[in-house]
Amino acid sequence: xxxxxxxxxxxxxxxxxxxxxxxxxxxxxxxxxxxxxxxxxxxxxxxxxxxxxxxxxxxxxxxxxxxxxxxxxxxxxxxxxxxxxxxxxxxxxxxxxxxxxxxxxxxxxxxxxxxxxxxxxxxxxxxxxxxxxxxxxxxxxxxxxxxxxxxxxxxxxxxxxxxxxxxxxxxxxxxxxxxxxxxxxxxxxxxxxxxxxxxxxxxxxxxxxxxxxxxxxxxxxxxxxxxxxxxxxxxxxxxxxxxxxxxxxxxxxxxxxxxxxxxxxxxxxxxxxxxxxxxxxxxxxxxxxxxxxxxxxxxxxxxxxxxxxxxxxxxxxxxxxxxxxxxxxxxxxxxxxxxxxxxxxxxxxxxxxxxxxxxxxxxxxxxxxxxxxxxxxxxxxxxxxxxxxxxxxxxxxxxxxxxxxxxxxxxxxxxxxxxxxxxxxxxxxxxxxxxxxxxxxxxxxxxxxxxxxxxxxxxxxxxxxxxxxxxxxxxxxxxxxxxxxxxxxxxxxxxxxxxxxxxxxxxxxxxxxxxxxxxxxxxxxxxxxxxxxxxxxxxxxxxxxxxxxxxxxxxxxxxxxxxxxxxxxxxxxxxxxxxxxxxxxxxxx
Amino acid sequence: xxxxxxxxxxxxxxxxxxxxxxxxxxxxxxxxxxxxxxxxxxxxxxxxxxxxxxxxxxxxxxxxxxxxxxxxxxxxxxxxxxxxxxxxxxxxxxxxxxxxxxxxxxxxxxxxxxxxxxxxxxxxxxxxxxxxxxxxxxxxxxxxxxxxxxxxxxxxxxxxxxxxxxxxxxxxxxxxxxxxxxxxxxxxxxxxxxxxxxxxxxxxxxxxxxxxxxx
Numbered sequence: 001x002x003x004x005x006x007x008x009x010x011x012x013x014x015x016x017x018x019x020x021x022x023x024x025x026x027x028x029x030x031x032x033x034x035x036x037x038x039x040x041x042x043x044x045x046x047x048x049x050x051x052x053x054x055x056x057x058x059x060x061x062x063x064x065x066x067x068x069x070x071x072x073x074x075x076x077x078x079x080x081x082x083x084x085x086x087x088x089x090x091x092x093x094x095x096x097x098x099x100x101x102x103x104x105x106x107x108x109x110x111x112x113x114x115x116x117x118x119x120x121x122x123x124x125x126x127x128x129x130x131x132x133x134x135x136x137x138x139x140x141x142x143x144x145x146x147x148x149x150x151x152x153x154x155x156x157x158x159x160x161x162x163x164x165x166x167x168x169x170x171x172x173x174x175x176x177x178x179x180x181x182x183x184x185x186x187x188x189x190x191x192x193x194x195x196x197x198x199x200x201x202x203x204x205x206x207x208x209x210x211x212x213x214x215x216x217x218x219x220x221x222x223x224x225x226x227x228x229x230x231x232x233x234x235x236x237x238x239x240x241x242x243x244x245x246x247x248x249x250x251x252x253x254x255x256x257x258x259x260x261x262x263x264x265x266x267x268x269x270x271x272x273x274x275x276x277x278x279x280x281x282x283x284x285x286x287x288x289x290x291x292x293x294x295x296x297x298x299x300x301x302x303x304x305x306x307x308x309x310x311x312x313x314x315x316x317x318x319x320x321x322x323x324x325x326x327x328x329x330x331x332x333x334x335x336x337x338x339x340x341x342x343x344x345x346x347x348x349x350x351x352x353x354x355x356x357x358x359x360x361x362x363x364x365x366x367x368x369x370x371x372x373x374x375x376x377x378x379x380x381x382x383x384x385x386x387x388x389x390x391x392x393x394x395x396x397x398x399x400x401x402x403x404x405x406x407x408x409x410x411x412x413x414x415x416x417x418x419x420x421x422x423x424x425x426x427x428x429x430x431x432x433x434x435x436x437x438x439x440x441x442x443x444x445x446x447x448x449x450x451x452x453x454x455x456x457x458x459x460x461x462x463x464x465x466x467x468x469x470x471x472x473x474x475x476x477x478x479x480x481x482x483x484x485x486x487x488x489x490x491x492x493x494x495x496x497x498x499x500x501x502x503x504x505x506x507x508x509x510x511x512x513x514x515x516x517x518x519x520x521x522x523x524x525x526x527x528x529x530x531x532x533x534x535x536x537x538x539x540x541x542x543x544x545x546x547x548x549x550x551x552x553x554x555x556x557x558x559x560x561x562x563x564x565x566x567x568x569x570x571x572x573x574x575x576x577x578x579x580x581x582x583x584x585x586x587x588x589x
Numbered sequence: 590x591x592x593x594x595x596x597x598x599x600x601x602x603x604x605x606x607x608x609x610x611x612x613x614x615x616x617x618x619x620x621x622x623x624x625x626x627x628x629x630x631x632x633x634x635x636x637x638x639x640x641x642x643x644x645x646x647x648x649x650x651x652x653x654x655x656x657x658x659x660x661x662x663x664x665x666x667x668x669x670x671x672x673x674x675x676x677x678x679x680x681x682x683x684x685x686x687x688x689x690x691x692x693x694x695x696x697x698x699x700x701x702x703x704x705x706x707x708x709x710x711x712x713x714x715x716x717x718x719x720x721x722x723x724x725x726x727x728x729x730x731x732x733x734x735x736x737x738x739x740x741x742x743x744x745x746x747x748x749x750x751x752x753x754x755x756x757x758x759x760x761x762x763x764x765x766x767x768x769x770x771x772x773x774x775x776x777x778x779x780x781x782x783x784x785x786x787x788x789x790x791x792x793x794x795x796x797x798x799x800x801x802x803x804x
Contacts, residue, residue: 402648405643405673406597406598406643406648409673410598410600410601411598411600411601413598413601413604413673413696413697413699414598414600414601414602414603414604415600415604416604416697416699416700417601417604417605417607417608417699417700418604418607418608419700420608420699420700420701420702421604421607421608421611424611424612424702425611439700442700443697443700446696446697447697450673450674450675450697458676459643459674460674460676460678460679462649463649463650464678464682468676468678468681468682469678471677471678472676472677472678475676475677475726476726
């Protein structure tokens with residue numbers, strides 16, 4: 001997957017390094033040429049200026065690759081060139097002093113514009129008003145200074161081209177003061193505007209513009225300080241070091257733009273790594289979290305469209321959002337939507353980043369859906385096999401009960417009858433006593449065998465259904481049990497489960513709840529069997545596993561297990577002192 | 590006494606035959622299923638037919654359907670059902686299918702030859718017999734205070750005998766009291782339980798059992 005740092009813009013995309021080298025060489029040549037006289041006087045200053053110019057031009061070139069930033073790119077390149085042009089007055093030709101006097105600060109205005117705008121596509125209204133006023137103030141003020149002065153007054157050679165209308169020293173002093181004071185005020189306002197931008201920006205924008213704004217603040221302070229020093233020192237008496245320091249600090253601006261561009265690349269790599277780390281077993285929540293942290297947008301919402309969500313997440317609400325949200329659908333390869341991303345519109349400027357994140361999230365979500373599908377199929381298989389096991393176990397118990405009844409029990413009965421016959425036919429008192437003992441022993445064995453067979457599986461349940469089976473259980477209990485069961489039969493497994501649950505509940509009612517009566521009500525439909533068992537005992541049975549004063553937790557856990565094995569549900573209502581009601585629902589078929 | 594046996598377990602059938610013949614009974618037929626029994630006694634019905642409750646082909650309630658069929662074809666033949674199930678629901682099923690001259694006995698009790706022969710004799714004269722162990726277990730239950738608890742000990746003993754299907758004379762003999770006293774107790778029981786005095790002997794048992802049934 002190719003993830004371009006910025007969208008392709010054609011120029012200077014084809015040979016970026018060559019373009020950069022040519023531009024750098026041309027800028028360096030231009031800078032060296034215009035500063036030629038300064039070069040001889042103050043080599044350090046010229047070198048700093050040259051470096052600043054080249055850096056600005058290169059940064060401009062780099063920004064030119066970003067969509068919507070051509071203006072900023074050109075402004076930076078122009079500022080870089082103008083920066084060196086500031087020192088063109090070193091040449092003693094007639095036009096240069098006038099140019100420097102009038103346009104010496106043009107690079108600052110361009111820089112301020114670039115810093116205030118980037119990475120937006122336009123300025124805010126108050127920013128635009130500020131810059132227009134600044135430009136008007138600067139050029140009007142400087143024009144007024146020029147028309148009320150002679151070139152010598154500004155330290156320029158007398159031969160310079162000048163536009164003197166009315167040379168008036170005192171008026172010129174006043175205008176100079178007003179102009180400088182106004183410009184100082186603009187500098188302060190600019191500082192406030194930059195600080196406001198920093199504070200008001202959120203998410204990725206903040207990460208990207210922080211170095212630029214900081215560098216802008218540094219540059220503005222440096223320019224302000226430099227201007228103050230110039231104003232306080234005699235004409236042409238400003239130490240060259242001031243310009244060197246200012247120039248060096250100015251270099252932070254293009255460097256900050258470079259840092260921002262690099263940071264975008266790093267963010268992209270971090271983001272893809274982060275998304276990849278969660279993609280293995282991601283659910284919608286994990287993907288949402290990853291997107292939020294990767295895109296630095298805590299307000300980001302990811303809404304699952306594969307499951308219709310109730311309430312607030314209905315599509316109707318999504319339509320209401322786009323005014324202040326960026327909306328992007330995540331789709332399968334077939335084009336059907338899986339989820340929708342609602343994000344901070346700031347991310348529109350980080351389209352490649354955002355698209356990559358959304359694309360990766362889509363893969364993760366599709367993966368999760370496939371896994372969920374597989375898990376669902378697995379679960380269905382387990383369910384089917386469990387149902388088969390339950391049926392097989394039940395069939396086995398019925399077979400054992402039948403074998404005991406028809407085989408062992410009949411055989412023993414036959415022996416018992418033979419022994420009884422022998423009793424009456426023997427005259428020998430010893431043998432007679434032995435036969436009687438044998439007969440009594442056989443009777444005990446038969447009684448035990450009958451209980452055993454009944455415990456394995458009550459034949460009456462198979463033959464008569466739940467009604468007769470539960471009535472027989474009720475017969476043996478020392479309390480009245482009202483059994484209401486329809487004649488309708490359910491499947492053997494459902495009947496067996498209902499039977500054992502009822503037995504367990506009745507045992508609990510007798511042994512633990514101290515009940516004086518129990519009602520069992522069963523309803524059977526094609527879809528399900530419902531059974532309600534209510535006693536009037538002590539109640540107070542907690543959830544499964546927490547034995548209350550009434551029935552034991554273990555008994556309830558057994559009931560819950562048996563019912564759950566058939567995908568049924570058990571509800572226990574057991575307020576202390578007010579009896580226990582057990583509601584069981586078992587799906588049929 | 591002339592008897593016919595339908596019992597699918599060969600060993601039990603032959604042992605039972607041995608036992609009954611030793612006690613002086615005449616076995617007119619000894620077969621393995623209900624249909625065979627109906628065919629075997631067609632020409633020469635016995636006094637009582639002994640049926641296993643669980644027989645081929647269905648191995649469920651074959652004995653009960655055979656009993657109903659037998660009663661329809663030969664109303665005079667008494668029926669004694671032998672069963673390994675001690676549950677009341679089977680006895681109820683039998684009594685629903687056949688009213689008088691019928692008995693429900695646990696197979697275990699064939700080892701008590703006196704009870705077996707007594708039951709056969711009573712069934713043959715039209716009485717109704719329920720296995721004493723079933724009746725005992727019913728009477729042992731703690732019932733609602735308003736019903737059986739209202740009876741005194743003597744009345745409860747009479748009721749148990751009634752439930753076992755004994756006549757007033759039999760109860761008198763059993764409890765060593767005069768038949769007149771038994772009649773007084775029976776009237777007392779019926780009054781206390783709100784039962785109809787005009788019922789016949791066999792309906793007395795059914796009424797008692799109906800009372801003993803759950804609910």
